[in-house]
Amino acid sequence: MMRLFVAKMAVVVLGLAVAAVAAPQAAADPGGGTIHVSAQGGSDSGDGSAASPYQTIGAAVKAASAGDTIELADGTYREGELYIDKSVSIKAAQGATPVLSGAKNTSSWSAKGDGTWATGHDMVRFCTVCTINSDPSVEGMAAHPEQVFVDGKPLTQVASRGEVNESSFYVDDPDPVTLKDPKNNRAGYNVKPHTGTSYVIGVDPAKHDVEVVQHHRALSVTADNVTISGLVVEKYSAVQRWDYKDPQIGTASGGGMAVVAGANLRVENSTFRYSSTAAALQVIDSTNAVVTGNRFENNGANGFGINNSNGVTVERNHWTANNTSSFITTNCGAYCTLADTKITHAKDIRYAFNTVDYSHTGEDISQPTVYANKRGAGVWFDEGVMNSEVVGNYFVNVPVAIFDEVSADNLIASNIIEGAGVGIHISGSERSKVWNNTISHALTSIMVQEDSRSDGCNARRGDGSCAQTQPWSAEQGLSWDTTGVVINNNILSSEQTEPKPGDPWRFSAMLQVTGGSNDDGSRAVYANEMISAIDHNVYYRPQSNGNPSTTVLWNWGADLATQSINAPELSEFTGDAKVTTQGKEANGLDLRGTRAENPIFVRESEDPTAWKTSDFHLKDGSPAAGTGQALPNDVASEIGVTGGVAVDRGALVNIAWDGGNASVGAGSPAAPQQAEAQTASASGEQSGEQAGAGEQAGEAADQAGAGEQSGEQAGAGEQAGEAADQAGAGEQAGQAGAGEQAGQAGAGAQSGEQAGAGEQAGAGEQSGQAGAGAQAGGSGSAAQTDTQAAGAAQNSDAGSPGSTDTAAVKSRQVQAETASNSSAKGVTVDGREVTAVVDTADAKAADTEQSAKPGILARAGLANPGLIIAAVAAIVLGVGALIHRRRMAGR
Numbered sequence: 001m002m003r004l005f006v007a008k009m010a011v012v013v014l015g016l017a018v019a020a021v022a023a024p025q026a027a028a029d030p031g032g033g034t035i036h037v038s039a040q041g042g043s044d045s046g047d048g049s050a051a052s053p054y055q056t057i058g059a060a061v062k063a064a065s066a067g068d069t070i071e072l073a074d075g076t077y078r079e080g081e082l083y084i085d086k087s088v089s090i091k092a093a094q095g096a097t098p099v100l101s102g103a104k105n106t107s108s109w110s111a112k113g114d115g116t117w118a119t120g121h122d123m124v125r126f127c128t129v130c131t132i133n134s135d136p137s138v139e140g141m142a143a144h145p146e147q148v149f150v151d152g153k154p155l156t157q158v159a160s161r162g163e164v165n166e167s168s169f170y171v172d173d174p175d176p177v178t179l180k181d182p183k184n185n186r187a188g189y190n191v192k193p194h195t196g197t198s199y200v201i202g203v204d205p206a207k208h209d210v211e212v213v214q215h216h217r218a219l220s221v222t223a224d225n226v227t228i229s230g231l232v233v234e235k236y237s238a239v240q241r242w243d244y245k246d247p248q249i250g251t252a253s254g255g256g257m258a259v260v261a262g263a264n265l266r267v268e269n270s271t272f273r274y275s276s277t278a279a280a281l282q283v284i285d286s287t288n289a290v291v292t293g294n295r296f297e298n299n300g301a302n303g304f305g306i307n308n309s310n311g312v313t314v315e316r317n318h319w320t321a322n323n324t325s326s327f328i329t330t331n332c333g334a335y336c337t338l339a340d341t342k343i344t345h346a347k348d349i350r351y352a353f354n355t356v357d358y359s360h361t362g363e364d365i366s367q368p369t370v371y372a373n374k375r376g377a378g379v380w381f382d383e384g385v386m387n388s389e390v391v392g393n394y395f396v397n398v399p400v401a402i403f404d405e406v407s408a409d410n411l412i413a414s415n416i417i418e419g420a421g422v423g424i425h426i427s428g429s430e431r432s433k434v435w436n437n438t439i440s441h442a443l444t445s446i447m448v449q450e451d452s453r454s455d456g457c458n459a460r461r462g463d464g465s466c467a468q469t470q471p472w473s474a475e476q477g478l479s480w481d482t483t484g485v486v487i488n489n490n491i492l493s494s495e496q497t498e499p500k501p502g503d504p505w506r507f508s509a510m511l512q513v514t515g516g517s518n519d520d521g522s523r524a525v526y527a528n529e530m531i532s533a534i535d536h537n538v539y540y541r542p543q544s545n546g547n548p549s550t551t552v553l554w555n556w557g558a559d560l561a562t563q564s565i566n567a568p569e570l571s572e573f574t575g576d577a578k579v580t581t582q583g584k585e586a587n588g589l590d591l592r593g594t595r596a597e598n599p600i601f602v603r604e605s606e607d608p609t610a611w612k613t614s615d616f617h618l619k620d621g622s623p624a625a626g627t628g629q630a631l632p633n634d635v636a637s638e639i640g641v642t643g644g645v646a647v648d649r650g651a652l653v654n655i656a657w658d659g660g661n662a663s664v665g666a667g668s669p670a671a672p673q674q675a676e677a678q679t680a681s682a683s684g685e686q687s688g689e690q691a692g693a694g695e696q697a698g699e700a701a702d703q704a705g706a707g708e709q710s711g712e713q714a715g716a717g718e719q720a721g722e723a724a725d726q727a728g729a730g731e732q733a734g735q736a737g738a739g740e741q742a743g744q745a746g747a748g749a750q751s752g753e754q755a756g757a758g759e760q761a762g763a764g765e766q767s768g769q770a771g772a773g774a775q776a777g778g779s780g781s782a783a784q785t786d787t788q789a790a791g792a793a794q795n796s797d798a799g800s801p802g803s804t805d806t807a808a809v810k811s812r813q814v815q816a817e818t819a820s821n822s823s824a825k826g827v828t829v830d831g832r833e834v835t836a837v838v839d840t841a842d843a844k845a846a847d848t849e850q851s852a853k854p855g856i857l858a859r860a861g862l863a864n865p866g867l868i869i870a871a872v873a874a875i876v877l878g879v880g881a882l883i884h885r886r887r888m889a890g891r
Contacts, residue, residue, distance in 0.1 A: 032065065032066070032067025032068040032069060032088075033065075033067075033068050033069070034068070034069045034070075034071050035048040035054065035060045035063060035064055035068055035069070035070045035071065036048055036049060036050050036053035036054070036071050036073070036093075037053050037054045037055070037056070037057060037059075037060045037070060037071065037072050037073065037077075038053040038054075038055065038072075038073040038075060039055060039056075039072075039073070039074075039075030039076055039077045039078075039098070040073070040074070040075045041053065041073070042054050042055035042056075042073075043055050044056055044059040048060060048063055053073065056077065056079055057070065057072070057077055057079055057082060057090065057100070058079055058082055061082065061083075061084060061086065061088070061090075064086055064088050065086065066086050066087040066088070066223075066225075067087060067088070068086075068088050068089075069088065069089040069090075069091060070088055070089065070090045070091070071091060071092075071093045072090070072091070072092055072093060072096065072098035072231070073093050073096050073098065074093075074096040074097060074098060075098060075099070076098075076099045076101050077098060077099065077100050077101065078101050078102075078103065078104055079100065079215070079218075080102045080214070080215025080216065080217060080218060080236065081215060081216065081217055081219075081220075081249050081252050082218065082219040082220070083219070083220050083222070084219055084220065084221040084222070084223060084226055085222050085223050086223050086226075087223050087224055087225040087226060088223075088226060088227075089226070089227040089228075089229065090226075090227070090228050090229070090231070091227065091228070091229035091230050091231075092229065092230030092231060096230075097230070097232060098230075098231055098232070099231075099232040099234060100218055100219075100231055100232065100233045100234070101211075101234055101235050102213050102214065102215030102216075102217075102218060102234075102235045102236035102237065102257075103147070103149060103211035103212060103213045103214065103215075103234075103235040104211065104212060104214045105209070105210065105211055106119055106123075106210075106212055108120045108122065109201075109205040109206075109210070111204075112200075115202060116161070116164050116200050116201065116202055117200070117201050117202075117203070117204065117205055118172070118198050118199065118200045118201075119198050119199045119212070120198060121172070121174070121196055121197060121198045122195055122196070123195060123196075123197045123198060123199055123212065123214065124194060124195055124197070124214045124215075124216075125173060125176070125177065125192055125193065125194060125195055125196050125197050126144070126145040126146055126197075126216070126237050126239065126253075127145070127177040127189065127239050127241075127244050127246075127253065127254075128143050128144045128145070128173075128176060128177065129143065129177060129178065129179050129185050129189070130177070130185065130189070130239035130240060130241040130244045130253075130254060131143045131185065131239075131240050131241065131277070132240045132241070132335055132337055133328075133332065133335040134183070134184045134185050134186050134335070135183045135184065135185075136179075136185060137183075138328065138332075139327055139328060140326075141157055141158070141159060141325075142277070142300070142301075142325040142326055142327045142328075143277070144157050144171070145237035145238070145239055145276040145277045145278075145300075146169075146171045146197075146199070146213065146237060146276070147212075147213040147235060147237055147274065147276050148169040148199060148201060148210065148211070148212050148213070149210070149211040149213075149235065149274075150201070150203055150208050150209070150210050150211075151208050151209050152209070154274065154298075154324075155167055155168055155169045155201065156168045156169075157169055157170070157171070158170050161200055164200050164201065164202045165202045166202045166203050167202075168202065169199060169200060169201045169202075170199075170200040171197055171198070171199055171200075172197065172198040172199075172200060173196065173197040173198075174196070175192050175193075175196055176192065177189055177190065177191065177192050177244070178190045185241065189244055191244075191245065191246075191247060193247060194246055194247050194248035194249070199212055211235065213235050213236065213237045213276070215236055215237070216236060216237055216238045216239070216246070216249060216252060216253045216254065217236060217238045217249075217252050217253070217254075217255070217256065217257060217258070217259065218233050218236050218257050218258045219233075219258050219259075220252060220258075220259045220260075220261075221258075221259070221260040221261060221262060221265065222261055222262060223262050224262040224263040224264055224265070225262070225263070225264045225265075226260070226262060226265050226266075227265070227266040227267075227268070228258075228260075228266070228267045228268070228270060229266070229267075229268045229269055229270065230268075230269050230270060231270045231271075232270065232271045232273070233257060233258055233270060233271070233272050233273075233280070233281075234271070234272075234273045234274045235274045236257040236274070236275055236276070237275075237276040237277070238253065238254050238255060238256055238257055238275065238276070238277070238278035239253055239254035239277055239278060240254060240255075240277050240278050240301065241254050241255075242254050242255040254278055255278055255279075255282060256275070256278045256279045256280070256281060256282035256305070257272065257275035257278060257279070257280045257281065257299075258272065258280065258281045258282070259281075259282045259284065260281070260282070260283055260284075260286065260289070261283075261284045261285040261286055262285075262286060262289075263286065263287045263288060263289075264287070264288050264289070265283070265286055265289040265290070266289070266290045266291075266292075267281065267283075267289070267290070267291045267292075267294060268290070268291075268292050268293050268294065269292075269293040269294065270293075270294050270295075271294065271295040271296075271297070272294065272295070272296050272297075272299070272303070272304075273295070273296070273297050273298045273299060274298055274299065274300075275299045275300060275301070276300045276301075276325065277300050277301050277325060277327075278301065278302075279299075279301065279302040279303065279304060279305045279342075280296050280299045280302070280303050280304060280322075281294075281296070281303070281304050281305070282304075282305045282306075282307070283304075283305070283306045283307075283309055283312055284306075284307045284308055284309065285307075285308050285309060286306075286309040286310075286312060287309065287310050287311055288310075288311040288312070288313075289309065289311075289312045289313070290312075290313045290315075291304070291312065291313070291314045291315075291317065292313070292314070292315045292316050292317065293316050293317065294317045294318070295317070295318045295319075295320075296317065296318070296319045296320075296322060296340065297318075297319070297320050297321050297322065298321045298322070298324055299321075299322045299323075299324065300322075300323070300324050300325035300327075301322070301323055301325060301327050301338060302322065302323075302337070302338060302339055302340065302341075302342055303319045303322045303340045303341060304317075304319070304340065304341045304342075305341070305342045305343065305344075306341075306342075306343040306344070306346055306349060307343075307344050307345055307346065308344075308345045308346065308472070309345075309346050309349075310346060310347045310348055311347070311348045311349075312346065312348075312349050312350070313349075313350045313352075314341070314349065314350065314351045314352070314354065315350065315351075315352045315353050315354065316353050316354065316655065317354045317355075318354070318355045318356075318357070319340040319341070319354070319355070319356045319357070319378070320356070320357045320358065320360065321358075321360065322340055322376075323338050323376055329373075329374055329375040329376045329399070330372070330373060330374075330375050334458075336375065338375075338376040338377070339376055339377040339378070339379065339380040339403070340356050340376070340377070340378050340379065340398075341378070341379045341380065342377075342380045342382065343379070343380065343381050343382070343385050343388075344381075344382050344383045344384070344385065344472075345383055345384050345385075345472040345473075346384070346385050346386070346388065347385075347386045347387050347388065348386075348387050348388060349381075349385060349388035349389070350388070350389055350391070350638075351379055351388070351389065351390045351391070351393065352389065352390075352391040352392050352393065353391075353392045353393065353654075353655040354379075354393045354394075354655065355393065355394045355395075355396075355655055355656075356378040356379070356393070356394070356395045356396070356398050356401070357394075357396045357397075357612075358396060358397040358398055359396045359397050359611035359612060361397060363397075364397070364419065364496075364608070364609050365397050365398065365399050365419060365420060365421050365443075366419055366420060366421060366441055366442055366443045366495075366496035366608075367443075367496065367498055368443060368496075368498060368499070368500040368501070368506070368507060369500075369501070370421075371399060371421035371443055372500075374399045374421070375399050375400060375421065376398075376399050376400070377398075377399070377400040377401075377402075377403040378393075378395045378398040378400065378401045378402060379393070379401075379402055379403070380400075380403040380405065381403065381404045381405060381407045381410060381429075382403075382405045382406065382407065383405075383406055383407070383470050383472065383473055384406065384407055384408070384456075384470070384472045384473035384476055384478055385404075385407040385408075385410060386407060386408045386409055386410070386476065386478075387408075387409050387410070388407075388409075388410050388411075389410060389411040389412075389413070389638050390402050390404075390410070390411070390412045390413075390415060391411065391412075391413050391414055391415070391638055391639055392413075392414050392415065392639070392640075392651075392653050392654050392655055393415045393416075393654070393655060394415070394416050394418075394654060394655050394656040395415065395416070395417045395418070395420065395423075396418050396419060396611050396612060397418070397419040397420070397609075397611060398417070398419070398420055399420065399421040399422075400420065400421055400422045400425055401415070401417045401420045401422070401423050401424065402415065402417075402423070402424045402425065403422075403425045403427075404424075404425070404426045404427070404429045404432050405425075405426075405427045405428055405429060405451070406427070406428040406429060406451055406453065406473065406478065406480045407428075407429045407430075407432075407478070408429060408430040408431060408476075408478055409430065409431050409432075410429065410432050410433070411432075411433045411435070411635060411638055412424055412432065412433065412434045412435075412437065413433070413434070413435040413436055413437065413635060413638065413639050414435070414436050414437065414639050414651045414652045414653050414654060415437045415438070415651065415654070416437075416438045416439075416440075416616055416651050416654050416656055417437065417438070417439040417440070417442065418440050418441065418611065418612070418614065418616075419440070419441045419442070419608065419609070419611065420439070420441075420442040420443065420445075421442070421443050421444070422442065422443065422444045422445075422446075422447050423437070423439035423442040423444070423445045423446060423492075424437065424439070424445070424446045424447070425446075425447045425448075425449075426446075426447070426448045426449070426482060426485060427447075427448075427449050427450075427451045427482065428450065428451025428453060428480045428481065428482055429482060429485075430478065430479060430481065430482070430483050430484055431483070431484040431485070431486075431532075432484075432485045432486070433485075433486045433635060434446065434485065434486065434487045434488070434490060435486070435488050435489050435490070435631065435635050435639075436488075436489040436490065436628065436631075436639070436647070436648075436649065436650060436651060436652050437490045437491070437650070437651060438490070438491045438493070438616050438650040438651040439490065439491065439492050439493065440493045440494055440604060440608075440614065440616065441493075441494050441495065441496060441608040442492075442495055442496065443495070443496045443507050444495075444507055444509070444510070444512060445490075445492035445495060445510045445511060446487065446490070446492065446510070446511045446512070447511075447512045448482060448485055448487075448511075448512065448513045448514075448530060448531065449482065449512070449513075449514045449515075449516070450481065450482045450514065450515045450516040450517075450524075450525050450526075450530065451480055451481070451482065452516060452517070452518055452519040453480050453518070453519060454479060454480050454481060454518040454519070454520060454522060454523065455474065455478070455479060455480060455522075456469060456470045456471075456472075456473035456474030456475075456476075456478055456480060457469055457470070457474070457480075457520075458470050460519055460520050464520040464521065464522075481518070481523060481525050482515075482525060482530045483525055483529055483530055483532075484532045485530055485531050485532065486531075486532055486533045486534075487511070487531060487533070487534045487537065488533060488534070488535055488536050488537065488583070488628075488629050489536045489537065489628040489629055489631075489647070489648075489649045489650070490537045490538070490649070490650065491537070491538040491540070491600060491624060491649055491650035491651075492510045492511065492537065492538065492539050492540070493538070493540040493598065493600065493601070493604065494540060494541070494542065494595050494598070494604060494608065495510050495541065495549070496608075497541075497542060497545060497547045497549050498547070499547050499548065504547060504548050505548050505566075508547075508548035508549060508550045508553075508566065509550045509551065509552060509553035509566055510539050510541070510549075510550070510551055510552070511537070511539075511551065511552045511553070512552075512553040513527040513530055513531055513552070513553065513554050513555060514527075514553065514555040515527055515529075515530055515555050515556075515558075517558070524558060526555055526556050526557055526558070526563075527554045527555050527556045527579075527581070528556050528578075528579065528580045528581050531581045532581065532582060533581065533582040533583045534581055534582075534583050534584065534585055535582075535583030535584070535585055535586060535587050535588060535629060536583075536585075536587045536588060536627070536628050536629045536649060537585060537588050537589075537649070538588070538589040538591065538600065538623070538624055538649055538650070539551045539570055539588065539589065539590050539591065540589075540591045540592070540593065540598065540600060541591075541592050542592065542593070542594060542595075543592050543593070543594075549568075550566045550567055550568050551567050551568070551569065551570045551573060551590060552565070552566075552567050552570070552573045552585070553565070553566045553567075554566075554567070554573060554576075554579055556578050556579065556580075557578075563578070565578070565579070569590060570585055570588050570589075570590035571590065573585055574586055574588065587627075587629070589623055589624070589649075591623070594606075595608065599619070599621075599622065599623060600618060600619070600622050600623065600624050600650070601614065601615060601616050601617065601618065601619060601622070602615035602616075602617045602618070602619045603615040604616075616650070616651060616654075616656070617657065618648055618650065622648075624648055624649035624650055625648050626646055626647070626648060627646070627648075627649060628646060628647045628648055628649040628650075629646070629647075630643065630644050630645055630646055630647065631643045631644070631647055639652055639653055640653055641653065
């Protein structure tokens with residue numbers, strides 16, 4: 001009887017499992033009908049059939065039912081503010097590249113007799129004071145969202161009519177939107193009519209194709225199970241703020257060119273370009289969304305953002321040429337939000353096998369003078385991104401490739417970073433795992449620092465109480481302290497050794513770990529607590545050329561002048577008794593040589609700016625081949641290789657190699673089903689430029705997730721203390737040795753910034769960067785050194801609707817970067833030359849390897865109830881079999 005009962009239970013449970021596993025996870029019900037749309041040959045009086053297609057996407061959406069597919073033929077669909085509240089698929093027809101455009105060809109031009117042509121004052125008015133920065137004036141013309149294209153190419157906007165020429169345009173607005181407080185857009189707007197502006201150009205519109213952007217947002221998705229596939233979405237001018245209520249379209253005026261919210265969404269094989277000031281695509285309040293095979297290029301600010309979402313997969317996408325409006329990325333404190341991808345308040349995000357490529361710029365971002373002015377991030381986790389991963393990506397010439405800030409339990413593994421200001425930057429994050437990355441030609445390969453903020457509090461009053469709580473991080477119990485970081489099996493190669501003018505030690509160390517205290521004095525953490533394990537890393541440097549070049553900067557105590565080591569040779573770090581972290585690079589490699597003779601890789605091109613010509617596979621006989629530490633199973637699973645066995649050092653799988661598949665020498669491939677899961681979305685590989693899009697803005701999507709997108713604090717202001725003045729902006733003060741006392745630690749110490757007004761007083765580079773001596777008052781990535789009474793600020797992150805700020809909170813904290821330095825030879829303190837004070841006492845390496853803590857659980861098992869039910873079925877069968885065996889044994 002028991003066997004019969006068990007068998008019946010197993011059948012029931014397995015039946016449920018099959019049904020659940022088979023349930024569609026993303027796209028709309030394939031059983032729905034197809035609605036045809038043709039911009040060139042359709043009519044909205046048609047019926048949507050292939051013989052009588054609609055002309056507009058808006059008409060097709062209105063006619064659609066849940067489960068339908070809206071199929072777009074070739075052509076340009078000049079629509080905007082589309083609202084998708086049904087579970088439909090909007091996709092390109094076979095072989096088509098439909099374009100969803102917010103620009104229109106206007107016929108109202110008139111010659112002015114001075115070489116200019118102007119429209120009437122009937123064009124759409126865009127808010128030019130609706131920036132993340134509460135003082136829009138500091139952004140200059142970047143704050144202006146308007147766009148004009150001539151023969152497909154964008155013109156440059158100028159501030160006066162007299163500046164107009166063939167390559168520029170001017171907007172004449174006699175009654176622009178203004179601020180109630182000229183220095184603080186959080187205090188509200190003086191709203192003006194939807195139209196009323198005139199555009200002025202310097203070419204004859206009769207001889208050219210002239211397009212003027214007249215829509216804010218392309219589309220807003222608020223339904224579950226929506227797919228956007230194969231479109232080009234371009235030329236929209238949504239503003240950065242989410243709270244400006246245009247009289248005609250409401251808050252669909254801002255936040256993003258395309259905003260999607262819901263469960264099981266899919267955005268694939270599309271191109272998002274020419275979004276003026278807001279992010280090109282925002283995923284908010286979403287669960288299990290997939291963004292794959294897309295291109296984000298030529299956008300005025302951020303390319304992509306995620307906020308308040310769980311289980312989002314971002315794979316096999318491509319970013320290039322963003323922030324074309326030149327929003328400031330230095331000395332901007334809480335208003336530093338520029339990134340190709342910015343993610344906030346989220347769990348279980350997979351950012352894998354993507355490419356971020358700035359090889360086209362003509363600049364080498366690793367040069368100190370270039371990096372000093374450009375601090376945008378490739379991918380930025382901020383304010384509570386948890387249990388997430390950055391795996392197998394390729395970053396080329398990016399200011400800060402990967403930034404993991406005030407978050408927890410994230411994995412950074414098997415990425416290739418070729419050229420960077422900072423390769424990997426961790427600030428205020430707990431239990432980050434940094435495994436098997438390859439970093440070549442960075443100014444600083446890996447930077448780990450403490451953040452002076454704590455416990456989800458962005459700003460504190462003078463009495464230490466929290467004036468601005470970040471709700472998500474506080475609810476999750478995040479400490480915002482840098483602790484428990486693991487750094488293993490990475491290759492740091494051929495760093496930039498050109499010194500910073502006037503401060504040759506600033507960037508001397510390849511790997512920097514600098515601690516500090518919380519701004520409320522509640523806690524201080526330093527290197528031995530910040531890093532729980534460090535071993536099997538490779539440091540490959542040129543032979544001494546007279547410029548400072550060290551391996552590890554390790555700030556292990558509060559007195560930075562005497563409690564730091566900046567080890568010229570790795571053996572000095574390993575042998576120092578004050579370094580107590582597990583591993584201590586007992587198996588690290590310290591090698592020297594030229595790029596052309598690099599013994600590690602198949603080829604590291606002799607010219608470091610010959611981007612994408614190196615081959616970062618390991619060569620035969622490489623000292624990094626097969627000598628890495630065995631991967632914990634959770635790390636191996638996310639990469640897609642086998643855990644528990646010795647692996648190569650450096651990247652194991654990467655999008656730059658065979659689309660991300662495991663390659664020879666990279667460790668044994670995972671089981672087929674596991675490898676397939678880890679490299680899912682291979683079908684979404686981008687193929688050049690993708691096709692067009694649909695729109696119709698509704699305010700609902702603005703509110704979906706209305707809570708938090710960074711920088712959008714209604715009211716008093718924003719986060720005090722964005723770490724390192726934007727992803728590494730705060731190059732740790734004085735990397736050299738004993739260095740000078742840095743009164744204001746931090747590369748962009750924002751002294752006395754007022755939160756509400758956003759005014760930056762004295763936001764310059766940190767003073768006294770030279771050496772270990774940097775006795776920084778509030779070390780840490782965003783040390784608060786002067787909170788004024790009741791002062792507070794709030795974080796500016798990925799850009800979704802802002803939560804209400806604490807009333808009466810108006811002051812911002814001074815942001816001070818950690819001025820952690822190590823004592824080294826020949827450095828001065830207060831004008832006095834000091835000899836080496838590096839501790840070189842012998843110390844035994846830890847006897848045991850660190851056992852990896854559980855990382856990201858297989859999301860398939862968590863997100864898919866069918867797999868859970870299948871597991872229950874297996875248990876039921878297992879129990880039945882055990883009972884049967886025991887009974888058989890008793891006979």
